[in-house]
Amino acid sequence: MIKKEVEIKNRTGLHTRPAAMLVKLASKFKSDFFIEKNGMEINGKSIIGVMSLAAEQGSKLILKFDGEDEEEAAEAIVKLFESGFGELEELKEENKDGRSSKDN
Amino acid sequence: MDGHQKIIEGIPASPGIAIGTALKYEKLKPKITKKEIKEEEVEVEIERFLRAIEKSKSELSKILKLAIERIGSEGAQIFEAQLLMLDDKTMIDKIIERIKTEKFNAESIVNDEVEKYVKFMQSSGDEYLKERANDLEDLKNRVIRNIQQEKWLSRFDTSRIVVAENLTPADTILFSRNQVLGYITDLGGYTSHTAILARALKIPAVVGLKEATKFIKTGDTVILDGYKGIVIVNPDQSLIEQYQEKMKRIAELERKLEQLKQLPAETMDGKKFTLLANIEFPDEVDEAIENGAEGIGLFRTEYIINNSIIPDEDEQFEEYLRVAEKIYPGKVVIRTFDIGGDKIFKDYHKEDNPFLGWRGIRIGLDRPDILLTQLRAILRASIKGNVMIMFPMVTTIDEVREIKKYVEIAKSQLREKNVKFDENIKIGVMIEVPSSALMAKEMAREVDFFSIGTNDLIQYTLAVDRGNETVAKIFQEFHPAVLRLIQFVIESAHRSKIPVSMCGEMAGDPLATILLVGLGLDEFSTVPKSIPKIKQIIRSIKFKDAKRISKRALIFKTQSEVIDYLRKELKDLISEFEI
Numbered sequence: 001m002i003k004k005e006v007e008i009k010n011r012t013g014l015h016t017r018p019a020a021m022l023v024k025l026a027s028k029f030k031s032d033f034f035i036e037k038n039g040m041e042i043n044g045k046s047i048i049g050v051m052s053l054a055a056e057q058g059s060k061l062i063l064k065f066d067g068e069d070e071e072e073a074a075e076a077i078v079k080l081f082e083s084g085f086g087e088l089e090e091l092k093e094e095n096k097d098g099r100s101s102k103d104n
Numbered sequence: 105m106d107g108h109q110k111i112i113e114g115i116p117a118s119p120g121i122a123i124g125t126a127l128k129y130e131k132l133k134p135k136i137t138k139k140e141i142k143e144e145e146v147e148v149e150i151e152r153f154l155r156a157i158e159k160s161k162s163e164l165s166k167i168l169k170l171a172i173e174r175i176g177s178e179g180a181q182i183f184e185a186q187l188l189m190l191d192d193k194t195m196i197d198k199i200i201e202r203i204k205t206e207k208f209n210a211e212s213i214v215n216d217e218v219e220k221y222v223k224f225m226q227s228s229g230d231e232y233l234k235e236r237a238n239d240l241e242d243l244k245n246r247v248i249r250n251i252q253q254e255k256w257l258s259r260f261d262t263s264r265i266v267v268a269e270n271l272t273p274a275d276t277i278l279f280s281r282n283q284v285l286g287y288i289t290d291l292g293g294y295t296s297h298t299a300i301l302a303r304a305l306k307i308p309a310v311v312g313l314k315e316a317t318k319f320i321k322t323g324d325t326v327i328l329d330g331y332k333g334i335v336i337v338n339p340d341q342s343l344i345e346q347y348q349e350k351m352k353r354i355a356e357l358e359r360k361l362e363q364l365k366q367l368p369a370e371t372m373d374g375k376k377f378t379l380l381a382n383i384e385f386p387d388e389v390d391e392a393i394e395n396g397a398e399g400i401g402l403f404r405t406e407y408i409i410n411n412s413i414i415p416d417e418d419e420q421f422e423e424y425l426r427v428a429e430k431i432y433p434g435k436v437v438i439r440t441f442d443i444g445g446d447k448i449f450k451d452y453h454k455e456d457n458p459f460l461g462w463r464g465i466r467i468g469l470d471r472p473d474i475l476l477t478q479l480r481a482i483l484r485a486s487i488k489g490n491v492m493i494m495f496p497m498v499t500t501i502d503e504v505r506e507i508k509k510y511v512e513i514a515k516s517q518l519r520e521k522n523v524k525f526d527e528n529i530k531i532g533v534m535i536e537v538p539s540s541a542l543m544a545k546e547m548a549r550e551v552d553f554f555s556i557g558t559n560d561l562i563q564y565t566l567a568v569d570r571g572n573e574t575v576a577k578i579f580q581e582f583h584p585a586v587l588r589l590i591q592f593v594i595e596s597a598h599r600s601k602i603p604v605s606m607c608g609e610m611a612g613d614p615l616a617t618i619l620l621v622g623l624g625l626d627e628f629s630t631v632p633k634s635i636p637k638i639k640q641i642i643r644s645i646k647f648k649d650a651k652r653i654s655k656r657a658l659i660f661k662t663q664s665e666v667i668d669y670l671r672k673e674l675k676d677l678i679s680e681f682e683i
Contacts, residue, residue: 011418015232016185027193046194051236052221054228 001066002074010084013056018085023047025080031067033077044077109340112313115292116333117299120308121351122286123344126337127264128322131275134248138212141203149203153210154196156250161190163246164274171277175304182273182297185236186243211248218244235297242272265328267320276301286328288316288335310335361636365396369628369639375647377621379639380437380629382607386423389430391632396639399434401629402494402555402607403427405478406443412451414441414474420481428485435490437532437555437605437629438482440468440475442496459569464497469506479514486526494555498533498540504550507531534607536560541589544596554597555629558608562586580663581610587619587658587666594623605629615670617641622654641674 010018026033026045033044037059042049044063055061061081065074141149164187171180189195195217202213218240225237249255263283268275270291276298279287284307292298292311302309308330320326320337327336327347336343369377380401381392392400408415408423427436445453445462455461468475482493495507511531518525535541536557548554562579563570565586570579580586590606597604605627610616612630614637620628621642628638653673660666 011422016181016188016236020188023192043194047192048189048195048218048221048240049192051189051233052224052228054225054230054233056230 001064002070004063004065004074004078006061006063006078006081008055008057008059008061008081011057013059014050014053016051019047019050021085022050022077022080025076026073029065029067029069029073029076031065031070031073033073034064034066036062036064108338109343110319110337112316112319112335112337114288114310114313114316114333114335115294115299116330117292117294117296117311118287118302118305118307118309118330120286120306120330121347121354122265122308122326122328122330123347123351124263124265124285124326126267126288126320126322126324126326127260128317128320129266129268129271129275130317131268134211134245134252134254136211136215136248137209139209141207141209143207146204146207149210150200152251153199153203153214156210156247157190157196159250160243160246161187163250164190167274167277170281174277174280175301179301179304182239183277186239189240189243190247211251214244214248214251238297239273242274246274265326267316267322267326269317271298273297273301276305280305280307286330287311288313288320288326288328290314290316361395364636364639364643365394367639367643369642371621371642371645371647371650373646373648375621377625377642378605378627379635380605380607380627381632381635382629383427383632386426386430388632389427392431392635395632395635397434397632397635399490400427400431400436401605401627403436403438405439405441409441409443409448412448414448414477417477417481417484420478421484424482424485424491428488428491432488432490435492437492437494438485439494439496439534440465440478440482442534443467459563465495465503465507466497468495468510469503472510475510476514476517479511480518483514483518483525483529484523486529487524489526489528491526492530492532492553494532494534494553496534496557497537497560498535498547499537500539501543501546501550504533504547507533508550534560535593536564536608538565538589541565541593544593545599548597548600548602551602553603553605554593555605555607556590556593556625558586558590558606558610561589561608565589581613581616582663582666582670584658584660584662584666590620590625591623591654591658594625598624603627612638614638614641615667615674618645618650618673619654619657619670621645621647622650622652622657 008014023045034041035044035050035053037053037055042053044050063077164183168180168183168187171183199213199217202217203210206213222237222241225233225240228234260282263285265286265288266279266284267288270289271287276287286307287298287302287309289298289311290313296311299309299311308328310328310330310333313335316335324337325339327339327344369379378398379396380399381397382402383389383392383400384404384407389400408420424438442464444458445467446455446458448467482491485491493511498504508531530552532551532553532555533540533547534557535544535554540547541561558581562581566578566580566583568575568578570576594604603626606620606625607629611628612634617638618641630638657666657669660669
């Protein structure tokens with residue numbers, strides 16, 4: 001089993017569209033895929049489950065992959081999180097690195 | 105009809121008036137009885153479940169198509185989300201598994217399994233997810249109904265006002281295929297799905313009536329007033345006639361508005377003016393556009409501050425960007441927080457005289473952290489070049505110079521992070537304090553535009569708190585002192601070749617229009633619904649007459665003389681126009 005920790009980067013969090021993208025990608029792999037957030041664990045191949053995590057921007061998730069293609073699954077899914085589900089790209093085009101620090 | 109007129113008050117959710125016969129829509133929640141099944145029934149039960157999923161998918165696809173046709177794909181997203189949820193293979197497999205092992209009927213398992221997630225979502229603090237919880241619950245009921253092979257009524261033949269405890273988004277869309285005159289519901293608020301969809305469909309609606317279903321029976325005559333948010337059950341004949349008259353007037357007005365919307369705010373002798381809207385919330389942009397606003401002349405940002413909490417830069421940026429994108433290519437003038445210190449820092453900041461105290465830009469300059477955060481958010485929203493920044497409560501030239509320094513700091517902070525914004529963003533000040541008005545000549549050399557805030561300018565010039573009833577009659581919009589200040593501000597701006605806007609209530613007062621046109625005010629920024637009126641007046645006068653009238657109006661010594669004179673001139677010029 002592989003465990004990975006990721007942070008949600010995209011603005012809208014795991015709402016409908018990103019949740020659908022995640023589930024679609026996860027379903028391509030044979031491995032089981034679970035997501036844990038604050039002690040709650042859901043099946044990462046279920047859109048209803050993923051949405052009910054209420055994972056917003058900045059939340060940290062633990063991804064668990066278990067099965068014959070777990071390495072490929074982990075690589076692809078972590079990449080999707082890192083890309084901000086494509087939302088970051090859209091944002092950059094309009095407003096280069098539109099998000100900035102929240103510190104001041 | 106038992107002849108007893110009854111008025112019920114609710115929340116105005118979608119504007120318009122409807123008079124008609126009520127149709128009470130009672131959607132029974134599916135009855136779910138938990139029933140044990142035998143081993144040989146398991147396959148049948150799974151089959152029932154899968155067929156219900158397919159049926160629900162085909163229903164929702166139809167609703168989605170209809171919704172896209174009627175209100176566009178953005179509004180139809182709710183149904184897309186529901187369709188995606190129906191495709192949740194994990195959930196489906198789990199339910200099948202449970203039917204096999206637990207051996208209970210399909211509907212009880214569906215109910216039990218889905219309800220867990222509904223509860224999760226409901227308990228989250230996230231508003232979006234709470235809405236999604238309703239969608240999921242609604243979806244669950246749809247699947248269960250299809251398992252039980254029940255039908256929901258969604259068609260009726262004649263025109264009706266639908267009365268229900270609550271309506272799902274699907275109901276709201278489906279009923280619109282019929283001649284639905286309006287929606288009346290016990291539950292819901294201005295931002296609930298029914299309300300949003302009703303507005304998108306342009307169907308009048310009053311929601312949150314609490315007990316409408318108790319007082320209204322199918323067949324009752326009902327008046328629905330979506331402007332006031334009231335419903336009248338079994339109205340008297342005279343009231344029906346009044347409302348019919350009102351509907352006629354509204355239809356006539358709408359026709360005129362539609363015509364006016366396409367036309368420029370131009371005097372008969374060809375002088376053009378710009379009409380803009382004042383808004384308080386991003387959603388009001390639609391209303392502004394509908395009324396023919398060319399842009400937003402005042403976007404108040406105070407609504408963002410909630411319970412003394414000022415949102416961070418990203419959150420502010422999103423709000424400002426929403427307005428900038430919606431109104432594009434029109435412009436939006438974003439005003440920095442114009443709020444008293446006693447309102448932002450409720451818990452520890454008290455003042456005896458807040459209107460002469462720590463408010464507007466005075467707070468911004470004392471709290472650069474707040475000011476810079478807001479400036480960066482506004483700058484980031486300016487990428488398309490249609491955003492301007494405006495500062496409230498400016499009293500001295502020193503303040504203007506300090507403000508400009510902060511704008512430069514905010515810009516360099518963004519540049520450091522490689523964030524794009526409009527380098528040439530225009531900076532303006534509100535002229536609402538007499539000292540600024542009197543220093544307008546000098547002030548005009550420091551900024552890109554002025555906006556006259558008449559409400560405060562009058563209050564500070566005449567030393568009268570208009571919220572104070574005892575002295576309210578001294579609050580005189582047409583006091584010669586006020587008019588002379590306005591004249592001086594406009595002249596001073598034009599001498600420095602910068603435009604002047606007015607965003608106080610005077611800009612939307614038909615009686616003031618000729619005067620302001622004559623003084624050469626460049627832009628009028630008013631509440632959206634005043635725009636057509638002002639446009640109509642501008643289109644019915646000649647600039648050269650307006651100049652003559654304004655000159656004369658400025659000679660008078662008292663407000664009543666000014667008003668009498670303007671009334672007379674307005675009547676002469678536009679006889680068909682009623683004030």
